[in-house]
Amino acid sequence: MMDDPLLEVLSRIAPGTALREAIDNIIRARTGALIIIGGEPEIDEDCEGGFRLDVPFHHEFVYELAKMDGAILLDQDIHRIRKANVELIPKKYATSAETGMRHRTAERIAKTRNATVIAVSERRSIVTIYKGQSRYVLHDLSYILTKATSALASLSRYDRLFRSAVRRLAESEAEEAVPLVDVIEALRRGYIALSIRQEINRYVVELGRDGHLIDLQLEEYPDIFRDWIGIWKDYQAENMPVPNPVILDAASWSQEMWANRLGYDQLDYRIEPRGYRLLHTIRLPDDVIEILMQEYRTLSEMRQASLDDFSQISGIGSQRARTIWAALHETYSDANF
Numbered sequence: 201m202m203d204d205p206l207l208e209v210l211s212r213i214a215p216g217t218a219l220r221e222a223i224d225n226i227i228r229a230r231t232g233a234l235i236i237i238g239g240e241p242e243i244d245e246d247c248e249g250g251f252r253l254d255v256p257f258h259h260e261f262v263y264e265l266a267k268m269d270g271a272i273l274l275d276q277d278i279h280r281i282r283k284a285n286v287e288l289i290p291k292k293y294a295t296s297a298e299t300g301m302r303h304r305t306a307e308r309i310a311k312t313r314n315a316t317v318i319a320v321s322e323r324r325s326i327v328t329i330y331k332g333q334s335r336y337v338l339h340d341l342s343y344i345l346t347k348a349t350s351a352l353a354s355l356s357r358y359d360r361l362f363r364s365a366v367r368r369l370a371e372s373e374a375e376e377a378v379p380l381v382d383v384i385e386a387l388r389r390g391y392i393a394l395s396i397r398q399e400i401n402r403y404v405v406e407l408g409r410d411g412h413l414i415d416l417q418l419e420e421y422p423d424i425f426r427d428w429i430g431i432w433k434d435y436q437a438e439n440m441p442v443p444n445p446v447i448l449d450a451a452s453w454s455q456e457m458w459a460n461r462l463g464y465d466q467l468d469y470r471i472e473p474r475g476y477r478l479l480h481t482i483r484l485p486d487d488v489i490e491i492l493m494q495e496y497r498t499l500s501e502m503r504q505a506s507l508d509d510f511s512q513i514s515g516i517g518s519q520r521a522r523t524i525w526a527a528l529h530e531t532y533s534d535a536n537f
């Protein structure tokens with residue numbers, strides 16, 4: 201999984217936005233366009249000719265301006281149309297693998313200026329977005345819907361696999377220390393489920409108002425992220441910062457690499473959990489969890505404590521002490537995962 205620099209841009213041109221309305225009309229009229237968002241003030245150094253407008257953004261107006269040659273410049277917030285009919289002259293050192301002049305210019309400007317560049321092809325009716333070194337071709341909506349639907353099916357499968365791995369952890373946790381390989385398997389499955397979830401999020405953003413139903417289906421999945429973090433904290437060798445699974449590039453990690461990241465030099469360990477995942481299931485606030493972690497080293501130590509012991513910890517009231525005690529003494533087959 202990677203941080204996605206284009207996500208914000210996709211949301212700004214998704215169906216339902218005024219800019220998308222303009223782009224759809226430009227495609228229908230087959231005029232083509234080169235639209236620059238932001239990059240001011242440096243971008244003005246690359247402009248030749250054209251005229252300054254500085255008027256409020258309106259999609260009809262952008263559509264009309266696209267009938268002229270040259271580029272249309274919008275401000276960073278897409279509130280104003282700054283210039284139109286502009287010839288852009290990118291820096292000489294910026295290269296491009298594109299063939300047509302419009303697309304070459306778009307790529308070279310995006311590489312050298314802090315601007316988002318949208319090229320609407322006159323001949324091919326496709327929309328290409330350039331930002332920094334990234335390039336993305338907008339797909340048509342039915343294609344994205346098909347991809348999103350099949351990704352939802354994969355998510356459902358990996359969510360089930362993750363849940364079964366978590367159940368297995370909970371079973372071992374109830375009796376003895378947990379094999380490291382089981383921990384790794386749970387983290388790996390959860391990671392894949394989270395990657396698929398992130399992919400679907402991107403589709404939802406790209407679909408804009410048409411992604412609502414997909415978004416609703418995503419809500420059916422309980423908090424995989426929080427469980428994943430809980431497992432990592434439960435089993436890592438030392439108290440280290442927990443990696444964010446959403447930006448972890450772990451698709452090809454071996455079991456040994458997972459073990460290594462958790463702080464272990466081999467695979468055949470059995471480890472006692474600290475109790476984070478279980479305490480997450482009762483929605484205990486993080487600061488209360490930390491108070492408990494300072495008192496008890498492991499989940500089994502916590503399980504040996506009495507209701508009274510919990511009530512006496514400052515920061516934990518008697519009501520909360522009861523909730524914690526009950527969660528710790530339910531068997532794994534109840535509500536612990």
Ligand SMILES: Nc1ncnc2c1ncn2[C@@H]1O[C@H](COP(=O)(O)OP(=O)(O)OP(=O)(O)O)[C@@H](O)[C@H]1O
Nearest residue numbers: 232269270271287288300301302303305321322323
């Ligand atoms: N440097 C530039 N600055 C502003 N506009 C440009 C620039 N280069 C090309 N354009 C615009 O792009 C139009 C199409 O150019 P060209 O056919 O070479 O591009 P293309 O990348 O093949 O795009 P398309 O797929 O739309 O044909 C030009 O008529 C002009 O309006």
